[in-house]
Amino acid sequence: MPTDVLVVGAGPAALAIAAELAERGLAVAVLAATDPRDPWSNTYGIWGDEVDALGLGHLLEHSWSDTCSYFGSGSSDPADPANSPTRHGRDYGLFDKTRLQQFWLERCEAAGVQWIRGLAEELSHGSGRSQVRYAPALAADVALIEARLVVDASGHKAVFVQRPELGPVAGQAAYGVVGRFTAPPVQPGQFVLMDYRADHLSEAERQEPPTFLYAMDLGQGRFFVEETSLALAPPVPYATLKQRLERRLAHRGVAIEQVEHEEFCLFPMNLPLPDLDQPVLAFGGAAAMVHPASGYLVGALLRRAPVLAAAVAQALRANPAAASAELAQAGWQALWPPELRRKHALYQFGLEKLMRFSEPQLRAHFSTFFSLPKEQWYGFLVNTASVPELIVAMLRLFATAPWNVKAGLMGMQGRELALGMGLILTR
Template identity: 90%
Template sequence: MIDVLVVGAGPAALAIAAELAEQGLAVAVLAATDPRELWPNTYGIWGDEVDALGLGHLLEHRWSDTCSYFGSGSSDPADPADSPTRHGRDYGLFDKTRLQKFWLERCEAAGVQWLRGQAQELSHGSGRSQVRYAPARAADLAVIEARLVVDASGHKAVFVQRPERGPVAGQAAYGVVGRFTAPPVQSGQFVLMDYRADHLSEAERQEPPTFLYAMDLGQGRFFVEETSLALAPPVPYAKLKQRLERRLAHRGVAIEQVEHEEFCLFPMNLPLPDLDQPVLAFGGAAAMVHPASGYMLGALLRRAPVLAAAVAARLRAEPAADSLQLAAAGWQALWPPELRRKHALYQFGLEKLMRFSEPQLRSHFTSFFSLPSAQWYGFLTNTLSLGELLAAMVALFATAPWSVRWGLMGMRGRELQLGLRMLAP
């Protein structure tokens, strides 16, 4: 019998498996796909965030010229509303291959066992967890027993249970890595959000807003991605692709060569899992996506060691601890009360933003990035304390125009319920 079975093969699974194994625990990873299979999506992170983790060497690209556009996008180049908002912070793009290899090598050095198969059923007996799975090259189901199961299989978790609290909003994006007839962004530039909508008709501007996320990859290659902040149901890929092509065409740019198409969809406001269940989760399965920014890699890197240490400490202190007790130790470390309150506050804010019109969103983000850099950065990376987060939100309200303030003050739908959850997460 092993100590921990991790279900999944993505960044979350490899991150937590490596940390658990380095704590001296016997760990196995069960996945339907080969953990060495290259991940399809790109992963960005703020430079300060990756530097604090000592992992800057895992970046493929890094930009110091970082900006956003929240203006009207009028055809007049002298229009000050069309000027960029400069962020003054580096932004990086992970080298996916290098990041994957970083975790794989740590897993293998620490003795992680690899199992190939589709997880099917989870049961608990005699204080242990049993997982039945369909091996990749066998007709009959196999069974593996572990002291604890960690579900890191993503947003559509295999085993993790969570409450039903209404529609789940998805951030959807369609992107292209390739070459273009003209640069879609300035040389050496990274654009976090371009909300200019001058390529759309007045009727189209009443539809859910989308923005451009783009970067210069060097040597004539660029990555451009049309993104919807969050919506339930999500904006279809076809609509995002159409908007991207129209945005580029409006600026005299066409796609010349496609190296890679990216289709990205993940939930932004998943409810937290049931924290009393005898199975633990990590990553998307544990609702670790930042509800306001959509980022998760920084959280995986920061919180995996904390979670692994808590599970290992409980096992050392109580060698006979059962799955429920080990999971409880893990849940307490992963989602302590302050983080649960912050998560509720972020979800409350996202619910507000999903109701904002395109002009309100542009005004909101103009005000948001006018906050002191430490405040907006800490908000987006979830590194502020609860008190600091509340202070940032109060400052944002105080400086925002009345069109945004009215949108923040009115309570509609489940907003009041989400706000009250901050008091009793």
């Protein structure tokens, strides 16, 4: 079957871009070692305003209006002001994983996407086209598929995408449990974005990399609780996160009664942008689209897949004989225009600083961050603010932050200088 675009991968990014490309009349094939219909294991959250703007509220399994965080040091006394929550005043939602997957699968199948089971092994380019050799799932020999363009959507450990080596990659790790508990781990009907209270840890442990609780009431006596950390290199081990979660719960008189699902998450937060001149395109984690400051991805997939697909389709219509390199270049320019590259550098600049913050600095930083006007912190977290708007928000944060945060922000160590120059020199 003649193929315009071959998408490599089977996760959210692969299905999102395959659906958009096929709906624009392109012949699309998806090559994956696993079945794209296999259930997804991870949970995907999104802010209510973001999903409403996309018109996809029907894909949510849960939503919360009572959204908050805890940035105090915490204590055993419920009356301690350190136990007072920071109210966010914005709705938050959790996708129904099955419904989200079906949303993309049904669009792919309706638009004629071809499914190919196999392990991608080698990419070459000849006569203006791309050839991928792969090991079919049900055959011993290798096979070959040719396409006008290859889009690697195989995740942050991309099969074909090349990117520069710029030092250690920091990962955000998390260990979570969906289940039932002897007592509610959060208030009924509540979503907790970050709980940095650490009164369950010794003074020595509080000198170690900080972790926080991300938790939500799923209704009918079920809760999701997850211990996580900001990006670190190396990341916090799962065993440490699990132990801290259990101790955090026990300190508040809560024990896990029934485990329905365990979640292990590890994803890079500061991947360098790919080489934007290579003749293969990328999407999702393979394209470094994970938000370096917040870790969010699904909202970006939903917003940016139509833009990328439109650019590739337009390039094909404009020049039906276009080579893979030309089509990839049109895609890269649409996916990572100068504005988004500047924002990526700005977010990574900030992340470099936060990775060195102590627990008191992080608590003070986030307390200050969420005291900014809602539009400022929201635009920062979901990557919808412009570069000037981000800079205004960062300057306001610096002006209102306590001195220990100011000191951490002013220090220039690690890769901040190179990232700052990248922000200035991006064209």
